[in-house]
Amino acid sequence: MSSARAGRRRAIRSLLLLLASLALGSCQPEGRKAESLHFLIGFSQANLSEPWRIAMTEEIRSEAARYSDMRIIYTDAADSTGRQIEDVNRLMHYGIDLLIISPTDSRALTPIVREVYSQIPVIVLDRAVEGYDYSLFIGPDNERLGREAGGVIAELLGDRPGRVLEIQGRSGSPPALSRSQGLREVLSKHPNIKIADVIVADWLRDTAEDKVAAQVRVLPRIDAIFAQNDAMAFGAWRATSTAGRRGIRFIGIDGLPGPTGGIELVRKGVLSATFTCPTGGKESVAYARDILQHKEGIPKKIFLRPSKVTPDLLLQIRSAESISREFRAAPGRPIVLGFAQVGSESEWRVANTKSIKTAAAKVGIELLFEDGKQHQENQIAAIRSFIRRKVDVIAFSPVVESGWDEVLKEAKAAGIPVILSDRAVDLKDDSLWLSFIGSDFIEEGRRAARWLVENSKASGPVNIVELQGTIGSAPAIDRTIGFEEVIKDYPNYRIIDSESGDFFRDQGYEVMKKILLRETKKIDALYAHNDDMAIGAIQAMEEAGLKPGKDIIVVSIDAAHGAFKAMIEGKLSCTVECNPLLGPQLMKAVKDYMSGKDLPIRMITSEEVFPASTAKLKLAGREY
Ligand code: AHR
Numbered sequence: 001m002s003s004a005r006a007g008r009r010r011a012i013r014s015l016l017l018l019l020a021s022l023a024l025g026s027c028q029p030e031g032r033k034a035e036s037l038h039f040l041i042g043f044s045q046a047n048l049s050e051p052w053r054i055a056m057t058e059e060i061r062s063e064a065a066r067y068s069d070m071r072i073i074y075t076d077a078a079d080s081t082g083r084q085i086e087d088v089n090r091l092m093h094y095g096i097d098l099l100i101i102s103p104t105d106s107r108a109l110t111p112i113v114r115e116v117y118s119q120i121p122v123i124v125l126d127r128a129v130e131g132y133d134y135s136l137f138i139g140p141d142n143e144r145l146g147r148e149a150g151g152v153i154a155e156l157l158g159d160r161p162g163r164v165l166e167i168q169g170r171s172g173s174p175p176a177l178s179r180s181q182g183l184r185e186v187l188s189k190h191p192n193i194k195i196a197d198v199i200v201a202d203w204l205r206d207t208a209e210d211k212v213a214a215q216v217r218v219l220p221r222i223d224a225i226f227a228q229n230d231a232m233a234f235g236a237w238r239a240t241s242t243a244g245r246r247g248i249r250f251i252g253i254d255g256l257p258g259p260t261g262g263i264e265l266v267r268k269g270v271l272s273a274t275f276t277c278p279t280g281g282k283e284s285v286a287y288a289r290d291i292l293q294h295k296e297g298i299p300k301k302i303f304l305r306p307s308k309v310t311p312d313l314l315l316q317i318r319s320a321e322s323i324s325r326e327f328r329a330a331p332g333r334p335i336v337l338g339f340a341q342v343g344s345e346s347e348w349r350v351a352n353t354k355s356i357k358t359a360a361a362k363v364g365i366e367l368l369f370e371d372g373k374q375h376q377e378n379q380i381a382a383i384r385s386f387i388r389r390k391v392d393v394i395a396f397s398p399v400v401e402s403g404w405d406e407v408l409k410e411a412k413a414a415g416i417p418v419i420l421s422d423r424a425v426d427l428k429d430d431s432l433w434l435s436f437i438g439s440d441f442i443e444e445g446r447r448a449a450r451w452l453v454e455n456s457k458a459s460g461p462v463n464i465v466e467l468q469g470t471i472g473s474a475p476a477i478d479r480t481i482g483f484e485e486v487i488k489d490y491p492n493y494r495i496i497d498s499e500s501g502d503f504f505r506d507q508g509y510e511v512m513k514k515i516l517l518r519e520t521k522k523i524d525a526l527y528a529h530n531d532d533m534a535i536g537a538i539q540a541m542e543e544a545g546l547k548p549g550k551d552i553i554v555v556s557i558d559a560a561h562g563a564f565k566a567m568i569e570g571k572l573s574c575t576v577e578c579n580p581l582l583g584p585q586l587m588k589a590v591k592d593y594m595s596g597k598d599l600p601i602r603m604i605t606s607e608e609v610f611p612a613s614t615a616k617l618k619l620a621g622r623e624y
Contacts, residue, residue, distance in 0.1 A: 001539060032480040039070035039098070039292050041285075042091030046104040046127075047079040051202050051231055051261070052254050052279060056102065056125070059281025072100075081108040088112050090118070098292055100284050103125045106174055121291045123284050127174055128328070132606075136287055138280035141303040141601060142175045145275055148308060149251050152226050152273045153183075154190045156249050163196040167217070167227035167236055169203040176200075179228045179253065186233070195598065198446055201232045205352060208235030216243045223248065229263030230254040230274050249577050253277050255309045266309050268343070277303035283600070284543040297359075297584035300606035305598070308441055331392060334366045335594050337587075338386030340396035340422070343374040343517075345470075345503045346532040351624035352397070352422065352580035359583030365590060374470075374502075376400055379417070380407045386612020387414045393590050394418040400472035401426040413569045417593060421586055437585050439578050439607060443473045445482020447576045447609050450554045453490055455574070455611070456553060462490075462524045465515055466498040467508055469529040475578075476500065480558060495572035496521055501533040508533025512540035528556040531563035531575055538571045549573050559610050567615035577607040578582035580624055 008105035045057055048539035057074065064072045073091060077084035077335075081104050089112075091099060097118050102125040103109035114133040116122050119134040128137050153164060166183065169176040182596050187193050195221060208227060216239055225240070225248055227233035233252030240248055255262045255276030262274035283302065290298055339358060343355055352438075353369075368391060370382035376399050386394045388409055394416055398404060404425050411418050417434040424436055456462055466483070466580060471478035487493040495583075497515050501507040508528060516523075526541075528534035534556035538548040547570045556563060559577035566572035585603060593599050610618055 010244075021128060035607050039067075040094070040096050041072045041290070042075070042088075042094065042096035042099045043072050043099040044077065044084055044091060044099065046077055046084065046102050048076045048608045049079065050229070051256060052203075052229060052277065053102070056281040058277035060100070060285055061260065063282045063285040067285075070289070072285075077104055079104055081105045083455065084109060087132040088116060088406075092116060092224045095596070096120065098116040098123065099287050100125060100288060103129060104621075106130060121288075123291070125280050125284055128301075129177055135291055136298060137301045138283050138287070138590065138600075139301075139303060140175070140277045140280075140306060142178035142579060143182040143185075144601075145185050145253050145277060145306050146179035146184075148214075148275055148306065149179070149226050149273075150183045150186025152247075152251055152308070152310075153226060154186065154193065156217070156251075156272060157193055157223055157365045159192060162193040162223040163221055163378040164193060165212075165222050165225045167199045167225065167232045169199050169228045169232070171200045171202075174470050175521075176228055176256035176442060183226060193293065201235065203229050203232065206234035208232035208237075208287055209239045212239035213242065216240055216245060220442040224251065224272075225249070226251045228253055229277075230256065230265060233262075234260075234265060234276075234574075240547070249376055253306075255307070261308055263314070266311060267314055269311070271555035273308060275308055276584075277306055280304055288340075293590075297586075297588040298584055299603040301602075301604035303602040305435075331594070332365055335393070335590060336366045336389075336391040336611075337590055338368045338389070338391040338394045340369070340370050340372055340379040340382035340394075342372055342379075342397050342399045342423070343372065343536075344504070345374060346530055346558070347562050347624070348530060348558045348578065348580045350433055352582060353559065355581045355583035355624075356421075356586060357583070359587045362584075363587045363591065365587055367418055371607075372399055374399060378404060381406075382383075383407050383411060383418075383441045387416060390414075391416060392594060393417055393419060395421045395586055397422040398425050398474070399423075399470065401474050401477065402472065405429070405432070419586065419589060419593075419599075421582055422580075425474075430563050430601075434593070435601060436591060436604045437582055437589060438473075438605065440480035440604050441478030441578075442485075444475075444557050444576050444578055445479035445484075446486050447482075448479070448527055448557060449486035449493075449575075451576070451609055451611065452527070452553065452555050453486065453493065453573050456525065458492065458524070460492060460624070462493045463496045463521050464493060464525045464527055465512075465513060465523050466495050467526065467528040468498060468500040469503045469533075471500050471502075473503075475557075476529055483527060495527075496523070501528070501536065503530050503532060504538040505532040508536030509540050510536075511569075513543070516540060516544045523552055525553040525555065528554070529560040530571075531556045531560050531566075532614050534572060534575075535562050535566055537564060539604075541572075559608075559622075561619070561622065564610070564615045564619040564622065567610070567612040568619070570612065572612065574609065574611045576609050579605040579607050581605075 011194045075087035100123045110129040113129045124137045230252035249272040251275045255274045263272040370380035420436040422438040501511045541548040557576045559575045563575040
């Protein structure tokens with residue numbers, strides 16, 4: 001930035017802070033000093049015509065009002081991408097310290113968000129931009145919302161043949177696509193239910209009402225209408241009621257409070273169900289402060305938990321709230337966290353254990369740590385012992401995805417919340433766990449494949465050997481899915497052999513040795529689900545007279561020290577980061593929960609890709 005521009009920014013910023021401090025000074029409680037005002041935040045909102053976005057802006061306003069040391073400048077892009085780019089430029093001109101943006105259009109806003117992120121932190125709200133050039137994304141899990149809506153429709157319609165009208169938000173927008181995908185995923189398992197028609201109504205009540213009114217005469221029987229937000233569901237209800245169509249069940253999303261919000265529509269019987277779709281406004285202010293204060297434990301992506309709202313649940317809600325308040329009361333002694341670890345199979349796991357123990361000690365959380373030694377039964381026994389010892393919170397890294405129903409039901413019955421650390425579970429009932437903190441393993445698999453495709457640039461066949469992690473574990477399942485998703489578009493890239501090395505170095509060695517003996521085709525690349533197995537396989541290749549990294553491209557996941565060493569020696573081609581330093585995030589989540597805050601359903605850590613060419617430079621700054 002030119003010095004003239006920097007000077008102008010400073011002047012505008014001082015003026016704004018002065019105005020803000022004067023305004024605050026007149027109405028501030030005793031002790032909240034205007035001179036302590038030092039965070040200037042810009043909030044660029046996509047529009048203020050949708051009730052959900054109005055609620056988001058209000059949430060930001062009321063959360064920010066709690067702090068005397070920050071001021072937020074608000075802009076409304078009125079749903080115009082061009083205007084939103086101008087808004088962001090104007091906010092930057094004012095000298096903001098951090099930008100919060102809820103984009104109108106993910107793709108179109110990506111370049112400006114990237115540019116701003118090269119200068120100040122950026123929090124992206126609701127609709128993600130492309131890539132990872134921002135500090136933090138906060139949003140709802142849209143696919144899950146669609147799946148949950150599909151589940152409700154299936155329950156409401158039962159076994160009888162059912163016809164569903166789907167009303168979508170803005171065409172092609174990521175939430176509209178993901179909600180629709182989630183709905184279809186569930187309904188595809190119910191062949192008696194068909195999506196009879198789709199209407200696009202841009203998230204607006206009146207558009208939905210007009211379009212449904214025009215369509216309702218020609219549409220034969222409809223049993224349920226799923227609208228991707230409550231406003232459109234209400235519009236559809238008005239249109240069908242006017243047309244005298246009865247017996248249709250309406251399902252929406254947003255679950256806003258207030259006289260015209262979705263919760264009231266459920267209470268009045270207009271909607272059979274809605275789902276709260278937290279706006280993230282409150283969280284964005286809290287995280288903005290944490291980022292600006294350089295706090296530890298900031299994730300890269302946060303997905304907020306939706307809740308189903310039905311007439312029955314509304315009747316129960318009072319008691320549910322009081323139970324959780326009672327449970328979360330501060331214990332008046334150190335918080336006790338029970339942690340059941342997978343084992344110590346890899347450099348990654350050792351670093352993960354160290355991070356958890358160090359972070360607990362740092363914040364004064366009493367940690368009961370059990371090592372599962374790679375066996376699910378040991379982890380289940382550990383969780384049962386935590387329940388008996390009445391810990392405040394249980395966290396664990398499940399060795400495999402399935403088989404946790406019983407023990408997690410026991411934890412729920414005992415009123416102890418469970419946080420999944422590093423690995424996910426595959427359970428029907430996701431109320432059995434509170435939050436997940438870890439990596440996006442599918443994305444790691446994609447990154448490994450993308451790197452391989454971009455850096456081998458081969459037109460002839462590329463034969464790949466895959467060394468999988470523990471069979472049935474989340475990282476092994478997802479890293480295969482992500483890798484295959486990318487290479488399916490390149491028919492010359494083929495996995496010719498795939499076997500598990502259980503994430504252990506010695507098993508990576510043994511398995512690769514066997515593969516090298518039995519494989520008759522030329523092996524061009526090795527894709528190992530972790531660095532340890534890759535390092536074991538490198539030894540097997542060398543013993544077989546091959547030059548790993550040259551004769552065979554080697555790509556692995558974790559980015560632990562051993563991988564950097566192997567890259568510097570020219571034996572490993574690339575490692576994709578999987579961050580084991582989850583301790584600070586986990587302890588923050590435990591403390592937040594115990595202080596009465598709601599936790600996101602998923603918190604995804606920040607990660608990079610390290611090709612061998614960067615190894616020397618990057619190794620020095622790495623903690624594990
Ligand atoms: O769950 C994370 C995986 O488990 C790591 O990638 C692997 O090294 C570990 O053992």
